Amino acid sequence: DIQMTQSPSFLSASIGDRVTITCRASQNINIYLNWYQHKPGKAPQLLIFAASSLQSGVPSRFSGSGSGTDFTLTISSLQPEDFATYYCQQSYTTPRTFGQGTRVDLK
Amino acid sequence: QVLLQESGPGLVKPSETLSLTCSVSGASMRNYYWTWIRQSPGKGLEWIGYIYHNGNSKYNPSLKGRATIFIDTSNNQFSLRVLSVTAADSAIYYCARDIPRGVNWLDPWGQGILVTVSS
Numbered sequence: 001d002i003q004m005t006q007s008p009s010f011l012s013a014s015i016g017d018r019v020t021i022t023c024r025a026s027q028n029i030n031i032y033l034n035w036y037q038h039k040p041g042k043a044p045q046l047l048i049f050a051a052s053s054l055q056s057g058v059p060s061r062f063s064g065s066g067s068g069t070d071f072t073l074t075i076s077s078l079q080p081e082d083f084a085t086y087y088c089q090q091s092y093t094t095p096r097t098f099g100q101g102t103r104v105d106l107k
Numbered sequence: 108q109v110l111l112q113e114s115g116p117g118l119v120k121p122s123e124t125l126s127l128t129c130s131v132s133g134a135s136m137r138n139y140y141w142t143w144i145r146q147s148p149g150k151g152l153e154w155i156g157y158i159y160h161n162g163n164s165k166y167n168p169s170l171k172g173r174a175t176i177f178i179d180t181s182n183n184q185f186s187l188r189v190l191s192v193t194a195a196d197s198a199i200y201y202c203a204r205d206i207p208r209g210v211n212w213l214d215p216w217g218q219g220i221l222v223t224v225s226s
Contacts, residue, residue, distance in 0.1 A: 034212045042218065043111075044152075044201070049212035087152060091211040095167040096142075096154040 002026050002090050006099035012107040019075040021102045023088035028068050032092035035064055035073045038101075039084045047086075048073065078104070109133040111202050111217035119196075119224050125189040129202030129217060132183065136160045140205035141185040142213060143176060145198040153198075157205050158185060197224045 003026035013019050023033065031051040038044040046055045048064035051071055061076040075082055083106055088099040115127035129141070143155040156166035158176040166174050170189065178185040189196060203216040 032210050034210075036213070043216040044203075044213075045216075046212055046214040049214075050210040055214065089152075089213070091205075094154075094165045095156075095169070098152040098154070100151045 001095055002029060002092060002097050004088055004090055004097050004099040006086075006088055006102050008102060009100060011102055011104050013078050013104060014107045015078055015080060017078045019078050019082075019104060021073045021086055021088075021104075023066075023071040023073070023099050025069045025071075025090055025092075029090045029092035031067050032090055033064075033066065033071050034089045034091060035062075036087045036089065037082075037084045038087060044087070109204065109215055111204065111215055113200060113202050113217045113220040115220060115222070117221055117223060119192055119222060120226050121193055121224055122191055125187070125192050125196060125222060125224075127187045127200055127202075127220060127222070128184055129186070130184045131204070134204070136178065136180045136183060136185075138207075140207060140211070141176070141178060142203045142205045143174075143187045144201045144203060144213075144216075146201070146219075147195070147198040155187065155200075192224045194224050196222070198222060 005024045033051045035048040036044045052064045063074050065072050085101045085103045087101050110132045112130045119125045137160045140157040142157040158164040158178045173190045175188045199219040199221050201219045203213040
């Protein structure tokens with residue numbers, strides 16, 4: 001299986017901060033990388049697909065970059081509704097695998 | 108708007124079979140992969156498997172052959188069955204649509220259903 005490693009696991013930030021989350025794959029996955037936002041009790045939401053494509057309806061403060069094994073999710077200016085857990089996921093092969101998650105909390 | 112909704116029992120006894128259904132509204136089931144994912148307490152997301160509209164399916168080897176996904180396109184739903192459950196199968200179970208466009212991605216997801224394995 002392809003292992004996905006996110007860092008950090010936990011992040012404390014303030015409104016307006018620039019936030020960066022990284023995801024590393026255990027092998028080359030090209031751009032087969034997606035990012036999701038998950039709030040407790042809600043359905044996870046797709047933010048970014050194919051490493052850098054913004055899903056329709058997602059605010060432009062979210063962006064993704066990277067290819068191969070190293071990827072980044074950036075929130076340019078953190079908003080109150082952005083406090084959540086973020087997951088990366090590879091779709092290069094099955095079984096699909098996810099990072100362990102990055103929880104973003106209010107400082 | 109495409110919506111997915113999980114349903115099924117919230118409590119299953121050890122060694123019995125877990126059965127869940129995902130109802131799909133707002134979209135045809137054709138040309139997509141229909142997926143089950145779970146999240147055990149305090150743990151990350153685990154992909155269980157998917158089924159294509161034609162019935163082809165793939166599963167995570169971690170479930171050791173205990174999981175099967177079925178599809179009923181005439182009623183716009185798909186189902187998960189997990190045999191011989193143990194406490195380790197206690198989790199929130201999500202259904203999701205896997206969109207194949209070169210790169211695949213999951214959108215949308217259901218809200219999830221909590222399943223507890225306990226006697």
